[in-house]
Amino acid sequence: MTTELLNVSMPELETRHLVKRFGGMQAISDCNLRIAGGSITGLIGPNGAGKSTVFSMISGFLRSDGGEIWFKGRRIDGLPAHRVARLGIIRTFQTPHELRELSVLENLMVVPRSQFGESLAGLLPFGGRRVRKEEHEIEERAIAVLRTVGLEHHAQHRAADLSGGQKKLLEIARCMMCNPKVALLDEPTAGVNPSLINDLMEVIRVLHNGGVTVVIIEHNMNVVMRLCGHVVVLDRGAVMCEGTPDSIQRDERVLAAYLGSPP
Amino acid sequence: MLDFLIAIVTFTAIYAMVSLGLNLQWGQAGLVNLGQVAFFATGAYTAAILTRANVPFLWAILAAAALAAVLGALVALITPHLREDYLAIVTLGFAELVRLILLNEKEIGNGPNGINAIPQPLHGVAGANYPLLFALLTLAALAAVFLFNERLRGAPLGRLLRAIRDDESVVASIGKSVLAFKVEAFSLGAAMAGAAGAFYAAYLTFIAPEMFTASVSIYVLVAVLIGKRGSNFGTLLGAVFVSILLEGSDFIKDYIPFGTGVQIAAFRIIVMGAVLMLVVLARYRTMVES
Ligand SMILES: Nc1ncnc2c1ncn2[C@@H]1O[C@H](COP(=O)(O)OP(=O)(O)OP(=O)(O)O)[C@@H](O)[C@H]1O
Numbered sequence: 207m208t209t210e211l212l213n214v215s216m217p218e219l220e221t222r223h224l225v226k227r228f229g230g231m232q233a234i235s236d237c238n239l240r241i242a243g244g245s246i247t248g249l250i251g252p253n254g255a256g257k258s259t260v261f262s263m264i265s266g267f268l269r270s271d272g273g274e275i276w277f278k279g280r281r282i283d284g285l286p287a288h289r290v291a292r293l294g295i296i297r298t299f300q301t302p303h304e305l306r307e308l309s310v311l312e313n314l315m316v317v318p319r320s321q322f323g324e325s326l327a328g329l330l331p332f333g334g335r336r337v338r339k340e341e342h343e344i345e346e347r348a349i350a351v352l353r354t355v356g357l358e359h360h361a362q363h364r365a366a367d368l369s370g371g372q373k374k375l376l377e378i379a380r381c382m383m384c385n386p387k388v389a390l391l392d393e394p395t396a397g398v399n400p401s402l403i404n405d406l407m408e409v410i411r412v413l414h415n416g417g418v419t420v421v422i423i424e425h426n427m428n429v430v431m432r433l434c435g436h437v438v439v440l441d442r443g444a445v446m447c448e449g450t451p452d453s454i455q456r457d458e459r460v461l462a463a464y465l466g467s468p469p
Numbered sequence: 470m471l472d473f474l475i476a477i478v479t480f481t482a483i484y485a486m487v488s489l490g491l492n493l494q495w496g497q498a499g500l501v502n503l504g505q506v507a508f509f510a511t512g513a514y515t516a517a518i519l520t521r522a523n524v525p526f527l528w529a530i531l532a533a534a535a536l537a538a539v540l541g542a543l544v545a546l547i548t549p550h551l552r553e554d555y556l557a558i559v560t561l562g563f564a565e566l567v568r569l570i571l572l573n574e575k576e577i578g579n580g581p582n583g584i585n586a587i588p589q590p591l592h593g594v595a596g597a598n599y600p601l602l603f604a605l606l607t608l609a610a611l612a613a614v615f616l617f618n619e620r621l622r623g624a625p626l627g628r629l630l631r632a633i634r635d636d637e638s639v640v641a642s643i644g645k646s647v648l649a650f651k652v653e654a655f656s657l658g659a660a661m662a663g664a665a666g667a668f669y670a671a672y673l674t675f676i677a678p679e680m681f682t683a684s685v686s687i688y689v690l691v692a693v694l695i696g697k698r699g700s701n702f703g704t705l706l707g708a709v710f711v712s713i714l715l716e717g718s719d720f721i722k723d724y725i726p727f728g729t730g731v732q733i734a735a736f737r738i739i740v741m742g743a744v745l746m747l748v749v750l751a752r753y754r755t756m757v758e759s
């Protein structure tokens with residue numbers, strides 16, 4: 207009882223009265239999200255509801271026009287994106303942002319922070335051995351991550367040459383490589399070959415079982431039903447309803463929102 | 470003829486150092502810099518003033534590089550988000566500002582008259598062969614800059630700079646400060662131009678603001694653009710091409726029956742402009758195709 211109360215009153219990640227305007231258009235109005243630590247939460251809603259915009263604000267890529275964002279009892283709105291990421295909140299991009307000219311492997315090898323090889327000292331002659339050792343460790347881990355998403359055979363390919371679906375896998379791989387506390391996955395299955403979707407769900411479960419809180423924007427209701435313990439429906443910039451996947455699926459307002467008719 | 474060859478090698482080595490600095494900034498990190506001449510001038514004036522005050526040449530080079538690096542960091546920091554379009558304008562404006570300050574501040578370098586009687590390192594050691602010695606010194610410095618750039622390119626740091634060039638939002642999303650790395654890259658590239666300036670001042674023994682106009686920035690831009698983006702070797706070849714075009718046309722004018730010096734000077738600017746346009750057009754096409 208007490209732990210449940212604690213969970214309810216202290217979500218790991220929370221937005222309060224979040225507001226975002228684009229010019230005259232109110233994209234997000236009074237959005238209140240409460241994400242419990244260790245959960246897999248689905249964020250669904252019709253196109254243009256503002257789901258990606260919420261992710262961008264949480265991750266520091268977009269400045270909100272009002273409201274607050276809290277993570278583990280700390281207010282994080284206003285922090286630049288890289289500082290939010292350092293707290294362990296890692297977002298993926300809806301349209302894949304691969305590092306085009308880098309190899310798939312290098313796309314992951316840039317991830318670890320404070321690499322000695324990325325400092326000027328690492329360029330000095332006596333730094334060589336330490337850098338090689340570090341590189342070796344990072345490469346091993348990167349290959350292990352590529353293996354989990356099934357991209358290991360593409361390690362040496364230029365990231366720009368991957369297919370759309372493979373780029374989405376690379377997005378998830380990069381997120382995993384970051385050792386996140388919270389993973390914000392923006393439509394991870396969109397564009398992925400249907401035969402791979404089961405594997406992809408398994409990857410997300412692996413991430414989750416590693417203790418990561420997962421928030422997932424997803425249009426594929428099948429995926430939402432099977433993966434998420436909690437679902438939040440966003441409509442026209444605000445939370446319309448939330449609950450278990452089953453209760454959401456039965457909610458008539460949700461159906462109406464998706465069909466575009468007034469509730 | 471040999472004298473001429475030595476002179477052109479020296480000029481090429483100096484231009485190549487400035488160009489390699491730009492290649493680090495633009496080729497690796499994707500930072501536009503249309504004012505590389507400002508850091509070249511900073512280095513030249515710093516070294517000129519210091520060596521005239523009997524500071525050893527080696528220290529003067531380091532000071533020239535350091536001051537250029539600091540100015541480079543400042544320029545990078547005042548440019549909002551170091552965005553490409555802002556950088557183009559800020560660097561262009563900054564270079565003009567530096568030139569105007571040198572032109573109008575009599576205290577720094579005698580205004581338009583410039584600084585003369587700049588001491589040369591190891592002068593008197595080699596006697597009549599001094600130009601050869603100086604060319605070798607300059608080549609040694611170029612080799613150092615080249616090796617540094619190559620090492621950076623192959624290092625995780627180079628990989629990260631190219632990641633920033635490809636998509637800086639990714640680099641932010643993994644928790645790395647894009648700004649810090651951009652400032653570092655810009656500053657390093659400026660330092661290389663600063664060091665080159667020290668050699669330039671010592672080689673000519675005379676410097677004046679008129680030597681540091683925007684056209685110098687364009688020449689090094691052409692040198693970098695000719696090579697494959699990010700390739701240090703390509704930049705080196707580009708610098709050879711540009712300095713042969715620049716210095717070689719002075720040489721040719723004594724041997725060709727037509728054209729006055731002024732006409733040839735105008736001609737080489739036309740050639741430079743045409744090369745720049747061709748390169749940009751070719752680049753644009755490959756960009757559109759990909
Ligand atoms: N940078 C921007 N500038 C202007 N308008 C924007 C911007 N980003 C999003 N919008 C608008 O804000 C609204 C919400 O967009 P958002 O991308 O968050 O929706 P979404 O719920 O993620 O939709 P989808 O399911 O299609 O991805 C849309 O109307 C969109 O056109």
Ligand SMILES: [Mg+2]
Pocket residue numbers: 257258259300
């Ligand atoms: Mg979206």
